[in-house]
Amino acid sequence: MLREDTVFGPIFSRRLGSSLGINLLPRNGKICNFDCIYCECGWNKDGRSDQVIPTAADVRSALEDKLRECLLAGTPIDSITFSGDGEPTLNPEFPRIIRDTLELRDAFYPAAKVSVLTNATRIGRPEVFEALRLVDNPILKLDAPTPELAARINRPSGRYSVEEIVEGMERFEGNFIMQTMFLRSADFDTSSREVLFPWMDIVRRVHPREIMVYTIDRPTPAEGLQKFTEAEMRVLVQPLIDEGFNIQIKG
Numbered sequence: 001m002l003r004e005d006t007v008f009g010p011i012f013s014r015r016l017g018s019s020l021g022i023n024l025l026p027r028n029g030k031i032c033n034f035d036c037i038y039c040e041c042g043w044n045k046d047g048r049s050d051q052v053i054p055t056a057a058d059v060r061s062a063l064e065d066k067l068r069e070c071l072l073a074g075t076p077i078d079s080i081t082f083s084g085d086g087e088p089t090l091n092p093e094f095p096r097i098i099r100d101t102l103e104l105r106d107a108f109y110p111a112a113k114v115s116v117l118t119n120a121t122r123i124g125r126p127e128v129f130e131a132l133r134l135v136d137n138p139i140l141k142l143d144a145p146t147p148e149l150a151a152r153i154n155r156p157s158g159r160y161s162v163e164e165i166v167e168g169m170e171r172f173e174g175n176f177i178m179q180t181m182f183l184r185s186a187d188f189d190t191s192s193r194e195v196l197f198p199w200m201d202i203v204r205r206v207h208p209r210e211i212m213v214y215t216i217d218r219p220t221p222a223e224g225l226q227k228f229t230e231a232e233m234r235v236l237v238q239p240l241i242d243e244g245f246n247i248q249i250k251g
């Protein structure tokens with residue numbers, strides 16, 4: 001499932017309300033430095049037909065047009081969310097795009113929240129970190145507490161260090177949302193003690209203001225993946241809820 005527009009929606013979501021989406025990757029392709037086995041955009045190798053990344057000027061113009069159109073039509077917008085076909089922070093103009101988006105949000109829909117869904121691989125770059133600090137909801141992915149499991153689930157290209165990602169998350173001083181996918185296959189199970197306990201230790205260490213745990217919702221590129229029910233996930237994260245963590249569970 002690829003988004004064909006740089007700015008799409010608004011679509012209604014229970015969590016975000018009326019949400020406008022921004023895709024900073026190609027309109028007919030996928031670019032990501034992960035290649036997750038559950039990615040709803042499919043494998044990276046199948047999304048290489050279009051490699052044209054929108055410029056900051058393209059994004060600004062598309063967003064301004066859409067916001068003006070919505071305002072004139074009386075369409076509410078509660079949220080502007082970066083969630084495209086790949087990793088948004090790979091767009092080389094990501095910091096400028098964030099600043100432009102906040103400026104346009106303030107001008108057209110000052111109450112709307114700006115969210116960025118990111119795999120967190122680039123939070124160690126000062127310019128990416130600073131840009132993510134500006135938005136209302138930096139939503140940082142951490143599915144696997146060990147590099148071995150990350151290699152199975154997220155399949156990062158190039159070097160990937162869980163410890164460096166965790167250190168990067170610590171620098172947010174709790175002001176971020178962690179997002180974690182719960183799933184299992186024939187050769188791993190994120191609900192096992194070996195995975196769940198170290199993941200919980202990371203949560204305690206980085207102390208996000210909110211944690212979103214979710215499971216497979218759409219067809220996945222890898223076969224044989226199994227989802228969890230909402231009730232199962234609640235049992236798994238109950239110790240953290242009991243410790244006071246704010247956890248949203250989406251089955």
Ligand code: SF4
Pocket residue numbers: 032033034035036038039040041084085086087119154
């Ligand atoms: S990080 Fe997101 S876009 Fe990238 S492969 Fe994983 S699910 Fe897909």
